[in-house]
Amino acid sequence: MRPSNLHPIVLIVALIAIAIASTSLFTVKNWERGLLFKFGRFEGQEIQPGLNFRMPLVNTYKIYDTRIQSLDSEPESFLTVDKEEILVDSFVKWKIKNLQEFYKAVRTESNAENRLEQKINNSLKEQIAKRTTEKVVAGDRSEIMSVVQKALDQEAKAIGVEVIDVRLKRVDLADQIQANVYNRMRSERKRIANESRAKGEEKAIAIKANAQRTQVELVAEAEKKAQLIRGEADALATKVFAEAFGQDADFYEFYRSLNAYTQTFNSSSDLIILDPNSDFFKHFNSSSN
Numbered sequence: 001m002r003p004s005n006l007h008p009i010v011l012i013v014a015l016i017a018i019a020i021a022s023t024s025l026f027t028v029k030n031w032e033r034g035l036l037f038k039f040g041r042f043e044g045q046e047i048q049p050g051l052n053f054r055m056p057l058v059n060t061y062k063i064y065d066t067r068i069q070s071l072d073s074e075p076e077s078f079l080t081v082d083k084e085e086i087l088v089d090s091f092v093k094w095k096i097k098n099l100q101e102f103y104k105a106v107r108t109e110s111n112a113e114n115r116l117e118q119k120i121n122n123s124l125k126e127q128i129a130k131r132t133t134e135k136v137v138a139g140d141r142s143e144i145m146s147v148v149q150k151a152l153d154q155e156a157k158a159i160g161v162e163v164i165d166v167r168l169k170r171v172d173l174a175d176q177i178q179a180n181v182y183n184r185m186r187s188e189r190k191r192i193a194n195e196s197r198a199k200g201e202e203k204a205i206a207i208k209a210n211a212q213r214t215q216v217e218l219v220a221e222a223e224k225k226a227q228l229i230r231g232e233a234d235a236l237a238t239k240v241f242a243e244a245f246g247q248d249a250d251f252y253e254f255y256r257s258l259n260a261y262t263q264t265f266n267s268s269s270d271l272i273i274l275d276p277n278s279d280f281f282k283h284f285n286s287s288s289n
Contacts, residue, residue, distance in 0.1 A: 023056045033099050034063045046099055064102070064109070068095045068164055071113045075170070076121055078128040086136055087172045088124055092116055093164040094156065101160030112159055116152060120166065123151040137171055144168075 027050070028034050034047030037060045047061055054061060071092040078086050094116060096102050106112045127144045128136050136144070149166050156163045 024053055025051060026054065026061065027051055028063060031065060031067045032063050033066050033096070034061050035099065035103055036061050042103065044100065062103075064096055064099060066096045066099075068093055069109065069113075071116055073117050073120070076124070078125050080128055080131060080133045080136055082132050084133045084173065086128055086133065087170070088128070088168060089170040090120060090124070090166065090168050092120065092152065092166045094161050095164065096160065097156075097162040098160035103160075105159040112161055115155060115159055116161075116163070119152055119155040120148055123148040133173065137173070141168060141171065 028047055030049045032049065034052070035042055036045040036047055036054065037043075038058060040060065047063075052061075071094060073090055073092075075087045075089040078088060080086055094112075096112075102112065106115060124144070127147055131140055131144075145166065145168060149163070152163045152166055
């Protein structure tokens with residue numbers, strides 16, 4: 001064969017080699033892992049990150065993302081022990097831990113999430129059915145999540161995944177039940193407010209009565225002291241008048257008469273009828289005095 005005829009053959013061989021290489025070589029990223037299949041059957045060979053080789057027409061492969069995945073379920077309704085409907089919104093963080101077990105158990109990520117979602121719903125249903133509405137909404141959420149976490153860990157181990165976290169984003173009552181609960185809460189708060197108001201009014205009445213009693217006692221005591229003081233003052237005044245009367249009886253009598261005249265004739269319209277020779281006019285008639 002002449003050299004000039006070799007060039008097309010070499011070119012064809014080179015193109016075939018390039019085509020085979022392009023279909024035989026593939027890349028796996030750092031956050032990925034893969035499984036290699038031979039004639040469609042998995043024989044236990046995992047594919048690591050980097051450049052990998054497969055036999056065309058013999059080997060196929062499947063790549064999985066091993067990063068943390070989020071399962072955010074739609075809100076589900078559950079019944080409490082008192083037959084009230086509760087809406088629960090949850091989410092789960094998970095990742096593939098054992099790729100071969102994962103493939104044997106669920107094959108795909110969507111199947112794995114369905115298994116996890118079913119398990120969390122069953123666990124929530126069981127736990128909520130044991131508790132009252134008040135306990136679920138306000139009291140036992142951490143305990144419920146602890147039980148659900150353990151159940152999910154068991155399920156995850158069975159399908160080759162790891163549950164990183166599970167949370168209840170929202171726990172609400174159904175609209176009608178929520179309105180009923182709020183009405184009960186409002187009635188209870190109103191009852192407590194009325195009791196507190198009644199107790200306050202009772203205390204106010206007691207305080208007012210005590211203040212009035214204290215006022216009466218203080219006034220009575222003050223009047224008693226005032227009467228004693230007035231009595232002592234009258235006694236002192238009488239003593240002073242008596243001493244003054246003893247020193248000059250005529251002057252004292254004259255002074256008392258003047259006071260009597262002043263009190264009797266304190267208005268121009270006053271009128272009194274007496275005998276001019278009575279003792280009352282004694283000092284009027286005694287001009288010599």
